[in-house]
Amino acid sequence: MKKFTLILLPSLLSFLAHASEDGKHLFILSGQSNMAGLDPKISFTPAVETAFGKDKVIVVKSAQGGQPIRRWYKQWKPENGDEPKATGDLYDVLMKSVNAATKGEKLTSVTFLWMQGERDAKEKHGSVYQASMKGLLDQLAKDLGRDDVNFVIGRLSDFDMTNKRYPHWTAVRKAQVAAAEASPRGAWVDTDDLNDGKNKRGREIKNDLHYSIKGYETFGKRLAEKSIELVNKKTK
Numbered sequence: 305m306k307k308f309t310l311i312l313l314p315s316l317l318s319f320l321a322h323a324s325e326d327g328k329h330l331f332i333l334s335g336q337s338n339m340a341g342l343d344p345k346i347s348f349t350p351a352v353e354t355a356f357g358k359d360k361v362i363v364v365k366s367a368q369g370g371q372p373i374r375r376w377y378k379q380w381k382p383e384n385g386d387e388p389k390a391t392g393d394l395y396d397v398l399m400k401s402v403n404a405a406t407k408g409e410k411l412t413s414v415t416f417l418w419m420q421g422e423r424d425a426k427e428k429h430g431s432v433y434q435a436s437m438k439g440l441l442d443q444l445a446k447d448l449g450r451d452d453v454n455f456v457i458g459r460l461s462d463f464d465m466t467n468k469r470y471p472h473w474t475a476v477r478k479a480q481v482a483a484a485e486a487s488p489r490g491a492w493v494d495t496d497d498l499n500d501g502k503n504k505r506g507r508e509i510k511n512d513l514h515y516s517i518k519g520y521e522t523f524g525k526r527l528a529e530k531s532i533e534l535v536n537k538k539t540k
Contacts, residue, residue, distance in 0.1 A: 327412030329535060330362045334398050335420035337369030338515060347524030355532045364405045366398040372423040377440040383431045414450055415531045419458035421476040430475025437483040454489045454534035456527055462496040463513050491534060493526040
C-alpha cells in the first residue's frame with residue numbers, strides 16, 4: 305500500500321489542534337493611545353480566528369490615550385514619595401467588558417496584550433515599570449482565577465531614544481523587554497518601524513509618537529503572531 309504524506313500549513317495545523325476543544329481563547333487588548341488607535345478587526349482578529357476558528361475566539365479591547373499604568377494597576381507606587389496615587393479605574397472599566405464578553409463561556413486560554421508606557425516614560429516612572437507590569441499581570445490572573453495567563457507587550461517605539469521629551473523613554477523600553485523575557489508566558493513585539501508613513505489624518509510622519517495606518521495594521525499582525533505562539537506553546 306502506498307503511503308501518502310499530508311503537509312499542512314501551520315495555521316491549519318493549529319486550527320485542527322484546537323477545533324475539538326470546548327472552550328474559547330480570550331484575547332484582552334488594553335493600554336494607552338497606540339492600543340486605542342489599533343482596530344483589532346483589521347489584522348489582529350482575522351489572524352487569531354484563522355488560527356483557532358471564528359467561533360473559538362473572544363477579543364476584548366479597552367484602551368484610553370495618555371494614561372499611566374497606575375490607572376490599571378491598583379497597587380502601583382512610585383519609587384519615591386506617596387504621589388501620585390494609583391486608581392485602577394481603567395482596569396475596572398476593562399474588566400467590566402471582559403466579564404460581559406465571557407459570561408457563561410469556558411475559556412481554554414487567556415492572553416493579555418498591552419501597549420502602554422509613554423505616559424510613565426514622560427513622568428519618569430521607568431524604575432518601577434517592570435514591577436508594575438508584573439503586578440498588573442498578577443492582579444489580572446487573580447481576578448480571572450487563572451495561573452496561566454499569557455501576555456504580549458508592545459515595546460515603546462524609537463520615538464525618543466535620546467530621552468529629551470520623555471526622560472525615561474529608554475528605561476521603560478528596557479523594563480518592558482525585561483518583564484516579557486522574565487516569564488515563559490510572556491513575549492514582546494518591536495514597534496520601531498511602525499511610526500513612519502502616512503497617518504490616519506493623511507499626514508506623512510517620521511519617528512512619530514503614534515503609528516501610521518500601515519503601522520497599526522502591522523502591529524495587529526505582530527500581536528496576533530506572538531499570541532498564537534504562546535497559546536500553542538501551552539506553557540506549564
